[in-house]
Amino acid sequence: MGSLRLRFTLVFGVMFFVAAAAVLVVSVVLVDNSMRYTLDLAFPAASPLEPPHSAELQRYLAVQRAAQPATRRNIQETMQFNLVFKGGLAVVAVGVIATTAGWLVAGRLTRPLRVISATAERVAGSTLHRRIDLQAPPGEVKSLADSFDGMLDRLDQAFAGQSRFIANAAHELKTPIAVNRTLVEVAMNRTDAPPELRQLGENLLAVSARHERLIDALLTLARAENSVTDSVAVDLAELAESVLDTAAAEAARRGVTVEDRTGPAVVTGDPVLLEQVVRNLVDNAVRYNRPGGVVTVTVAPVRDGVELEVGNSGPQIAAHEVPLLFAPFRRLTDRVGSARGSGLGLSIVRAVARAHGGEASARPRPGGGLTVRVLLPAGPRAFGPRGRTGAPAQGIR
Incomplete structure (x- = not known):
């Protein structure tokens, strides 16, 4: 201009x-x-x-x-x-x-x-709820502003309708899945159930659990793509430590070592969505890792805001394949056989980061694996409520 x-x-x-x-x-x-x-x-x-x-x-x-x-x-x-x-x-x-x-x-x-x-x-x-509402005499510029406001109204209605449709569809899909799970569990718990029926029931329960995770991921993605309304000061390091405590058992079972390099770093946003970001990154880093591999989780203030970085020592990934990981329902060839993955993890990470005014990116690690970096705007305080100072603490979990 x-x-x-x-x-x-x-x-x-x-x-x-x-x-x-x-x-x-x-x-x-x-x-x-x-x-x-x-x-x-x-x-x-x-x-x-x-x-x-x-x-x-x-x-x-x-x-x-x-x-x-x-x-x-x-x-x-x-x-x-x-x-x-x-x-x-x-x-x-x-x-x-x-x-x-x-x-x-x-x-x-x-x-x-x-x-x-x-x-x-x-x-x-950020959001589609803003309008120009130009106060000016009738003319070309006034007509342009009114046309732009009308376009925003239609876009806002379309996105709101899409979000409602996804939420309603996910809710309606959960009901029959819950009913099917109940029926399968009842059939498996019958005293006269043969071993073949029990094995089939376990497979059906695993499929139902995966479908439920997929529906939850769709709900999270739909929520993340809307504006963030519940914004509070959140210490990203505390969220990361809580997620690491939860993932410690799975990491130990797979023989994966988790390095905690988190330091106090406050952001402003939705704590539920931010926790989902950390959880998706840590779960992916543990799941798609090699036995005896390493997962590093770093949270630290940087010049542009707060940086969350999660890396693992998984299989080799080509640079041209990295953008595909952020597309919904897109996974690499070696990940297609995963019984737990839905292909929405990194899509949710990027959607939540952008909803908070940040960005998510990834790069291959030398020797194999992937490093995902999430940059978020800093919150109102430089340090979290725990009052930690100095360099980020480093340790092995």
């Missing part, structure tokens, strides 16, 4: 200088013609001489006649110089004032466009 204001100012300035130069040239021509006529009257080319009364008077008149062309030329050149020089200075001075006024006028003219642009940036970065 600044470039548009600058272009308007340049157009105003150039138009003024061109018009002022044209006026100055016309003025010089008109004044020159007027001075020629006046000088012709003041210094006639020939005039009858009175009979000389003396030789001295005759010589004086002859000298005056001889000096007339030089005097006339001097007067004309002086007039032209004064007009061009002083007129040019006036044009420059007034041009600077006019250009400054043009800058101010251009700023006022482009102010509604700046409002529209700022609203569009806020909508793109």
